[in-house]
Amino acid sequence: xxxxxxxxxxxxxxxxxxxxxxxxxxxxxxxxxxxxxxxxxxxxxxxxxxxxxxxxxxxxxxxxxxxxxxxxxxxxxxxxxxxxxxxxxxxxxxxxxxxxxxxxxxxxxxxxxxxxxxxxxxxxxxxxxxxxxxxxxxxxxxxxxxxxxxxxxxxxxxxxxxxxxxxxxxxxxxxxxxxxxxxxxxxxxxxxxxxxxxxxxxxxxxxxxxxxxxxxxxxxxxxxxxxxxxxxxxxxxxxxxxxxxxxxxxxxxxxxxxxxxxxxxxxxxxxxxxxxxxxxxxxxxxxx
Amino acid sequence: xxxxxxxxxxxxxxxxxxxxxxxxxxxxxxxxxxxxxxxxxxxxxxxxxxxxxxxxxxxxxxxxxxxxxxxxxxxxxxxxxxxxxxxxxxxxxxxxxxxxxxxxxxxxxxxxxxxxxxxxxxxxxxxxxxxxxxxxxxxxxxxxxxxxxxxxxxxxxxxxxxxxxxxxxxxxxxxxxxxxxxxxxxxxxxxxxxxxxxxxxxxxxxxxxxxxxxxxxxxxxxxxxxxxxxxxxxxxxxxxxxxxxxxxxxx
Numbered sequence: 001x002x003x004x005x006x007x008x009x010x011x012x013x014x015x016x017x018x019x020x021x022x023x024x025x026x027x028x029x030x031x032x033x034x035x036x037x038x039x040x041x042x043x044x045x046x047x048x049x050x051x052x053x054x055x056x057x058x059x060x061x062x063x064x065x066x067x068x069x070x071x072x073x074x075x076x077x078x079x080x081x082x083x084x085x086x087x088x089x090x091x092x093x094x095x096x097x098x099x100x101x102x103x104x105x106x107x108x109x110x111x112x113x114x115x116x117x118x119x120x121x122x123x124x125x126x127x128x129x130x131x132x133x134x135x136x137x138x139x140x141x142x143x144x145x146x147x148x149x150x151x152x153x154x155x156x157x158x159x160x161x162x163x164x165x166x167x168x169x170x171x172x173x174x175x176x177x178x179x180x181x182x183x184x185x186x187x188x189x190x191x192x193x194x195x196x197x198x199x200x201x202x203x204x205x206x207x208x209x210x211x212x213x214x215x216x217x218x219x220x221x222x223x224x225x226x227x228x229x230x231x232x233x234x235x236x237x238x239x240x241x242x243x244x245x246x247x248x249x250x251x252x253x254x255x256x257x258x259x260x261x262x263x264x265x266x267x268x269x270x271x272x273x274x275x276x277x278x279x280x281x282x283x284x285x286x287x288x
Numbered sequence: 289x290x291x292x293x294x295x296x297x298x299x300x301x302x303x304x305x306x307x308x309x310x311x312x313x314x315x316x317x318x319x320x321x322x323x324x325x326x327x328x329x330x331x332x333x334x335x336x337x338x339x340x341x342x343x344x345x346x347x348x349x350x351x352x353x354x355x356x357x358x359x360x361x362x363x364x365x366x367x368x369x370x371x372x373x374x375x376x377x378x379x380x381x382x383x384x385x386x387x388x389x390x391x392x393x394x395x396x397x398x399x400x401x402x403x404x405x406x407x408x409x410x411x412x413x414x415x416x417x418x419x420x421x422x423x424x425x426x427x428x429x430x431x432x433x434x435x436x437x438x439x440x441x442x443x444x445x446x447x448x449x450x451x452x453x454x455x456x457x458x459x460x461x462x463x464x465x466x467x468x469x470x471x472x473x474x475x476x477x478x479x480x481x482x483x484x485x486x487x488x489x490x491x492x493x494x495x496x497x498x499x500x501x502x503x504x505x506x507x508x509x510x511x512x513x514x515x516x517x518x519x520x521x522x523x524x525x526x527x528x529x530x531x532x533x534x535x536x537x538x539x
Contacts, residue, residue, distance in 0.1 A: 169383040173445075176341055177396035178373040178452065187395075194387055 002106040026041025036269075039261050044162040045102070046259025055225045061252060065260055069225050071140075071235035072209055072267065075219065078231065079151055079208045084201055085154030091197075093161035094156070095183055105111040115153035120213035122150045127217040136141055143219025149213055151204040158200025160192040195282030206268050223249075238264040289315035291456060292338065297352030299333060299342075307333045307347065309510045316424035320478060320487045321390040325533065329419075329507035331490045334452045338488065339375035340368045356456070376449030380461040382441035384433035388504060389425055392433045392444060396452045411451045418449035420477050439470025446477065456486045464492040475500055479483065494534055498522040506530045 037170025090111075098104040121232040126146025166189050174184040190197075212220075220240040228235040242260045245252050292315040299308040308330045314320045323331040336342045337354060339362065353360045361371055373396065385392050394402075402408060406514045412429065416422035421443040425436070433444060442462060449457055459478075463471040478487055478500060491497040497504060498519060505515045506527070514521060514530045525531040532538055 023444075152390060167383075169379070169381070170385060172341065173383045173385060174346060175344065175381070176339065176372055176377040176393070177399070177448065178369050179396075180369065183399055269523075280501050 004217055036265065039258055039265055041264030043258030043260075046253075046255040047262065051256075051259055052263070056223070057225075059212045059221065060241075060249055061256070065236075065238070065241060065263065067227055068227060068236040068238045068241040069263060069267075070265070071220075072239070074140050074228060074235060074279065075143055075147060075215065075237055076205050076209045076263075078140055078160045079147040080201070082145055083151045083204065087152050087201075087204075088159055088197065090152075090156045091159035091163060092185060092190075093186055093253040095160045096163060096181065096189065111153050111156055111221070114149075115157070117150075118213075119211050120216075122146055123214040123217050126214060131218055135233060138217070138219050138221075138234045139232045140189065140219055140228055140235050143215040143235075143237075144231075146212065146214045146218045147184035147208040150211065154204035155200055158203065159193070162196025163189060164198065165193045165196065176202060195278050199279050201273050202278075206271040207270070208270050208273075210239055210264065212243055225253045238267065245274070291317040291357065291367045292488075293353075293355040295353040295355065296430055297334075297337070299330075299337065300348050300350055301396045302346035302348065307510050311352070311512050313505055313512060313515060315486065315488060316503055317486050318482055320482050320500050321503045321505065322497045322501040323488065323490050323506035323507060324497040326538070327511075328509070330510045331507050334507075335377075335460050335488060335490055336363075338456070338458055339372050339377055340366070341377065343368065343370075372466035373452050374454055375456040375458060376452060376454035378445050378449055378457065378459045378462045380444070380464050382438060382445050382465070384436070384441050384444060387433060388430045388434070389433050389444060390429040392448050396448070400452070411453075415447040415451040416444075416449050418477065418481060419443040419474050421447055433496050437441075439466050439473070442466055442470065443474065443477070446474065450481075454485065454524050456488065457481065459487065459489045461490050461492040463496065470535070471496075494522070494536070502513060506533065508533070 051064045052069070053066050055066060057063035089218075094108070096103065097114065098107075126142060130142035130145050131138055132134045134142075136145075170188050170192070171184050174188050175181070179187070208214075215237055219232040219234055220237050222244055224234060224236050238260065242257070242264060245256050245260065294311050294313040294315070297308055297311040301307055311330075311334065324336060324426060325331060333342065333347065334347070336347075338351075338356075338361075342349075349362055352362070354362050356371070356375070360366075373477065385394065385395060388410055393415055394408045397408060397411055399499050402411075413422060413426075421440060424440060425431075425444075433441065436444060442465070446457075446459075446462065466474065475496070478489070481487060482502070489500060491500065501519065501522075503515070503517050504519075504521045506513045506521060506525075506529075508529055512526045516526075521530060523533055525534055
């Protein structure tokens with residue numbers, strides 16, 4: 001009898017435990033749902049063809065946000081151009097070639113620490129190095145380079161992880177068949193790791209697309225109602241534009257603020273969805 | 289006629305443990321030489337030295353020579369890519385590359401610069417036939433290799449080595465994960481293949497060693513204890529330790 005009652009009480013404890021954990025899970029999902037729902041509700045009325053394809057008018061209080069959309073697109077593209085080859089190269093080196101010694105441990109430590117630096121510090125660094133010292137000026141080029149440095153650690157660590165996940169036995173077999181190390185990487189390891197690498201790249205770029213601080217001093221224009229002409233042009237960008245119209249312009253219509261937020265959210269979440277699709281497709285096709 | 293001569297070979301692992309001590313062994317051409325003994329005896333390590341796969345592991349050569357057709361393959365100047373095309377390897381676990389059946393077979397040849405489609409097709413059919421797999425897969429060469437059963441995958445791995453037309457084939461417990469029928473097929477293939485190739489086999493049991501050996505070498509804790517042609521070593525072992533192992537008193 002004693003054992004029965006104690007097992008009943010353990011069952012009750014378990015139920016309480018499960019309920020609590022379910023509750024906590026729901027609580028973590030709630031904020032994101034609320035944020036998305038609220039921004040859609042507040043911002044949807046502002047969305048129109050003119051809003052998406054027009055230029056801002058009347059001190060940004062009317063018209064569209066095309067320059068900011070195009071600017072964020074260019075900045076993301078520019079970041080990819082610099083960060084992807086650099087990050088992928090570093091990841092391949094660290095995963096496939098680097099010996100485990102004090103030097104490579106130091107490099108890894110540096111990469112981890114790079115990820116921990118506040119984004120505004122990157123902005124200041126970009127101002128000093130790219131804008132002033134290298135004389136790129138406040139430009140898409142300088143801002144993209146700054147965002148690239150910020151994005152590198154994410155790309156390096158996810159790409160390295162994806163490369164390491166490819167079974168070692170593939171490498172041994174390939175080499176035993178007379179392949180060089182590089183042939184093995186190019187023909188076997190990289191194709192297998194590509195989905196994981198792409199996921200990391202997209203997640204990194206997504207973060208870059210949404211950042212304000214790194215572009216604040218390096219490339220973002222307060223108000224520039226035209227499309228950029230060259231990489232050395234400054235540009236409007238969605239996150240900075242959102243900051244400006246939310247805090248710097250008195251009498252700003254609320255739906256324009258939330259409409260801008262909605263566009264940025266769709267831009268970023270859209271990239272996230274692409275990453276998830278790539279990942280799940282690759283999982284279904286994976287051969288190990 | 290010896291294809292490979294191992295001459296006073298000493299090896300150690302990077303943690304300082306000695307793995308092979310003063311190995312002297314001649315491996316006959318066009319025959320099956322079996323390296324057997326309890327786990328940790330150094331058989332697999334020796335096998336990996338024969339096509340320099342030990343380069344990938346933490347193994348340091350201390351002293352000695354391994355002569356393949358009279359050339360020391362441990363010489364730093366050896367072209368290891370050419371060596372590995374000449375000395376093929378089949379591993380214990382069948383590892384198919386994440387490619388099609390055909391892709392697995394043509395991989396090594398394409399890396400070696402063979403582009404001619406008819407030559408590749410010829411190599412695919414020949415190697416699959418030699419590994420007794422052609423009839424089972426000829427209709428689905430472009431299917432992914434992982435779709436094959438374990439036994440078929442292991443024969444595909446054997447065929448993959450054969451596609452390169454090597455001179456020596458190394459097999460490291462190639463049937464350890466296979467059922468008796470697949471094992472029988474692999475062993476039968478080996479008997480055919482020894483007409484044209486030099487085969488070095490680490491068997492997964494003493495029984496398999498006795499079934500397949502033309503020559504047999506017994507390894508214990510990094511030492512070559514006994515080496516004999518034919519079945520002698522299993523019937524009349526000269527060394528007490530060989531006798532104990534063959535008769536199942538330890539292992």
